[in-house]
Amino acid sequence: MAPTLNHVERLTSALLAHAGDVPAVDMTWYTKRMLLGGVLGLAEVQWASNEGSLEEVLAFVATSLDKVGM
Numbered sequence: 001m002a003p004t005l006n007h008v009e010r011l012t013s014a015l016l017a018h019a020g021d022v023p024a025v026d027m028t029w030y031t032k033r034m035l036l037g038g039v040l041g042l043a044e045v046q047w048a049s050n051e052g053s054l055e056e057v058l059a060f061v062a063t064s065l066d067k068v069g070m
Contacts, residue, residue, distance in 0.1 A: 012036045
C-alpha cells in the first residue's frame with residue numbers, strides 16, 4: 001500500500017475508533033472510513049492551496065461530516 005494511503009487508513013481508523021466505532025458485519029464500517037478519508041483529503045487540499053483559513057477548513061470538515069451523519 002502506498003505510504004499516503006496507509007497513512008489515511010491509519011488516521012481514519014484511529015479517529016473512528018476514538019469515536020467509539022467498531023467493526024460491523026455490514027459495510028457501514030468500511031463506508032465510514034471511505035467518507036472520512038474523502039473529507040480529510042478535501043480539507044488537506046483546501047489547506048494546502050490556501051483556499052481558506054484554518055477555521056474555514058475546520059468548518060468545512062464539521063459541515064461535511066454532519067451531512068453524512070458522522
